[in-house]
Amino acid sequence: MDLEYGPEYQDFTKKVQSFCKKYKGLSFKDRANTPLVSSGGSGGPEMHRSEWQKILIENGYFARSVPKEYGGYGGEADIIKSRIIAAEFSKSKTPTPMGGQGIDMLVPTLLEMGTEEQKQAYIKPTLHGEMIWCQGYSEPNAGSDLASLQTKGELVGDEWVINGQKIWTSTAQYSQMCFCLVRTEPDAPKHAGISYLLIPMDTPGIEIRPLVDMTLKPGFNEVFFTDVKIPEGNIIGKRGEGWAVANATLGHERGSLAPPDATMNRVNMLIHLMKKETLDGKPLIEHPIYRDRLMQIQGKVLAQQSHALRLLSAKLNPGTDVKIGKMIQKLTGTELRHELEGLAIDVMGEIGTLYEDSPHLKNDGTWQFIYMYFLGLIIGGGTSQIQKNIIAERGLGMPKEPKIQGA
Amino acid sequence: MYFGLSEEQSFFKDNVKKYLEDNASLDQIRKIASNDETSIGKEIHQGFLNLGVNGLLIPEEFGGLGLDLLFAAVVSESLGACVGPVPYIAPYVMAPTAIMAGGSPTQKENYLTKIASNEILVGVGFSEFIGSRNDAGLTFADGVLKGRTMFVMDAQVATHFLLADKLGQMFMLDAKAPGVEIINLTTVDKTRQYAEIICKDVPADLLELSSLSTDPISRSIDAGRIMLAADTLGASQAMIDQAVDYAKERKQFGRAIGSFQAVKHMCAEMVADLEPCYALVWHAAHCHDSSPDEAKLMACHAKAHVSEMGKGIAKKATEVHGGMGFTDLLGLHYWFKRIGVNRQMLGSPELVREEAMQSQL
Incomplete structure (x- = not known):
């Protein structure tokens, strides 16, 4: 057991700290287009988000291992440096780089499986935040059973003609592009009939309808495709290989939904709140029942933080078996975050139900918002029940449910 | 790293x-x-x-x-x-x-x-300091111990006892000294031994530094709690392994019961609950040696959290076995009981979590 990063990282930490100091209080001229993205501070420099992306890349604090010719920093991947960057940014409240499905999912996919031409065309503007992507996977009748999707793509001449409907499409209204799973081989078995297509969102025939979720924000959309025509070359991998391409990135999404360090930050915020807020004149932290529930959650989060260290160590020291350890992350991380946000609401009681711009609202109403938002994340990206199937079947080798004929 | x-x-x-x-x-x-x-x-x-x-x-x-x-x-x-x-x-x-x-x-x-060198074997009884029950109570004056303490661990095989009073002072005494009475306490877990000890003016050796602060006893309790957490960790994993194996073998309605989601989800939940406990226990042990500021908090959370996860696993793993899990034939209950007793020893989860809270106020 050795939890020190080593002396070579001390200089790096100092460098990051002075960078964060330089941009203290940074604010943005443009709004964030997804919730939970850093909204910036005040009293410091002001700039557009894309400028910030470029500064972060130049310094190696973002897109570190993406080659220079595609707009990245062009350095070696360094997990410890990434961790130091994340920790220092979080400590100093420096705005983190933009995330989103283009950056988190499409870029890694392109780097792994894209053609040279695709890498040249898409990676740089995506990293700079100038090209926003949405993900066209789920359909009204293809949720957990994603491979049964029915949106059709037909090659007519040198163009794909796409017809069908996608749902749960976050950020579609802001996106320039969509990476989309489309059934192009109707006669092939269900997993083998899908292709991974790249669709410009300004193509005629695309209609976007906002889907208001329980937080009352239009977090999602429905996207309708009617005779949408895109060039034949807008495909990653070969025809019928889309399922494998998509799976490479879904794994990536699942791990990153609820990092335990972020959850621990919220635990600390809750402790602060419980010291300040009173019930019958007594600080909430002095109420034994709330206090015990707080400690139960803190214990769970500590376990997940320690677990994340174990997974980090396994990345740095290949050969350690953490297969099941990785599989549980999406399930445990999203469930725990939801539980924590719910505890804060319970602790506040009636005050905890306040929302939007009500008087007496605490912490900008984030507890209620994230409580609901995380119920969405528990369901999205493979529901908790699907995660349990994966853990049991792929992790423990338990037998699958017998297949029903024709399904 | x-x-x-x-x-x-x-x-x-x-x-x-x-x-x-x-x-x-x-x-x-x-x-x-x-x-x-x-x-x-x-x-x-x-x-x-x-x-x-x-x-x-x-x-x-x-x-x-x-x-x-x-x-x-x-x-x-x-x-x-x-x-x-x-x-x-x-x-x-x-x-x-x-x-x-x-x-x-x-x-x-x-x-x-x-x-x-294995000349002595020391049983340990710190219940008076952790949480005294009913009419128990030890007092030390003029070099002798008086009173009673419960749940002294491994007392039956011990040559010596290390007992604590409610101030956290620790005393070493000879198990065979006149005035020592050992009363066997039978718990559900027959794999380990506990006793009540009554002292009638028994000469005892006060551990010197333990009269100055509670740090020494606290350190020993932290270590003990991490050990109990690790014991429950091992026992819980053994129960999961047995449950998963059984669910793959046992057939009902013409198929392995492990193919039913009701059963396989229980197995997945047990794994998801237990897997992070490994890292928590290791981390707590590491902090005990290398990171004194976090040592108390980590030891308390390791004990309380693993106890909670272990309790759920002991129940679910038994249920996966159906009626057989309830019998003595499979012996699954030895693990169930071990986990149950670990949970209460050296502080039940609520007591330990309160200490975790105190350590950060």
Whole structure:
């Protein structure tokens, strides 16, 4: 057991700290287009988000291992440096780089499986935040059973003609592009009939309808495709290989939904709140029942933080078996975050139900918002029940449910 | 940066497990539990000592191996996995830790050397400090101890006791001294022994530093709690493994019951609950040695959290086995009971979480 990063990282930490100091209080001229993205501070420099992306890349604090010719920093991947960057940014409240499905999912996919031409065309503007992507996977009748999707793509001449409907499409209204799973081989078995297509969102025939979720924000959309025509070359991998391409990135999404360090930050915020807020004149932290529930959650989060260290160590020291350890992350991380946000609401009681711009609202109403938002994340990206199937079947080798004929 | 067990720690852990699998099978444990053959327990204990367990934490200058608490934790995990029927946490982890932290140079020299050479075996009773029940209570004056304390660990096989009063002062006394009465306490877990001890003016040796602050006893309790967490970790994993194997084999409605989501989801939940406990226990053991600021918090959370996860797993793993899980035929209940007793010893989850809170206010 050795939890020190080593002396070579001390200089790096100092460098990051002075960078964060330089941009203290940074604010943005443009709004964030997804919730939970850093909204910036005040009293410091002001700039557009894309400028910030470029500064972060130049310094190696973002897109570190993406080659220079595609707009990245062009350095070696360094997990410890990434961790130091994340920790220092979080400590100093420096705005983190933009995330989103283009950056988190499409870029890694392109780097792994894209053609040279695709890498040249898409990676740089995506990293700079100038090209926003949405993900066209789920359909009204293809949720957990994603491979049964029915949106059709037909090659007519040198163009794909796409017809069908996608749902749960976050950020579609802001996106320039969509990476989309489309059934192009109707006669092939269900997993083998899908292709991974790249669709410009300004193509005629695309209609976007906002889907208001329980937080009352239009977090999602429905996207309708009617005779949408895109060039034949807008495909990653070969025809019928889309399922494998998509799976490479879904794994990536699942791990990153609820990092335990972020959850621990919220635990600390809750402790602060419980010291300040009173019930019958007594600080909430002095109420034994709330206090015990707080400690139960803190214990769970500590376990997940320690677990994340174990997974980090396994990345740095290949050969350690953490297969099941990785599989549980999406399930445990999203469930725990939801539980924590719910505890804060319970602790506040009636005050905890306040929302939007009500008087007496605490912490900008984030507890209620994230409580609901995380119920969405528990369901999205493979529901908790699907995660349990994966853990049991792929992790423990338990037998699958017998297949029903024709399904 | 490396987070995990070293090769030596993994090797030691496997060695202990192999020894127990070879020498303390379920049949043997059944015999010990029914008090049929008391010699079996002694033999298993002797073989266990041959692995060097008694001197594990004791510094080399006193004849021990001077290893870290993570080593001790992996031994505990293997003991839990095999419901090992041997004294361990009290005599070889808590007593040495208490003496190292609270003993004078003479006391260290005297007791640590004897523990390392197996001349003495120290049972530990700290209930008065952690949470005194009903009419228990120990008082120390003029060099003698008076009163009673409950749940002294491994008292029946001990040559000495290390007992605490409610101030956290620790006293070493001879188990055979006149005025010592040992009353057997039978818990549901027959793999380990607990007793109530009544002292009538028994001469006792106060660990010198333990009269100045509660740090020495606190350190020993932290170590003990991490050991109990590790024991529950090992026992819980053993229950999951048995449940998963059973669910793959057992057929109903023409298919393995493990193919039903109702069953496989229980297995997945158990794994998702337990997997992060490994890292928590290892991390707590590491902090105990290397990060004093976090040591208390981590030890408390390891004990409380693993107890909670273990309780759920003990229930679910039994349920996966259906009626067979409830019988004595499979013996699954030995693990169930071990986990149940670990949960209450050295502070139930609520008590321990309150300490976790106190440590950060």
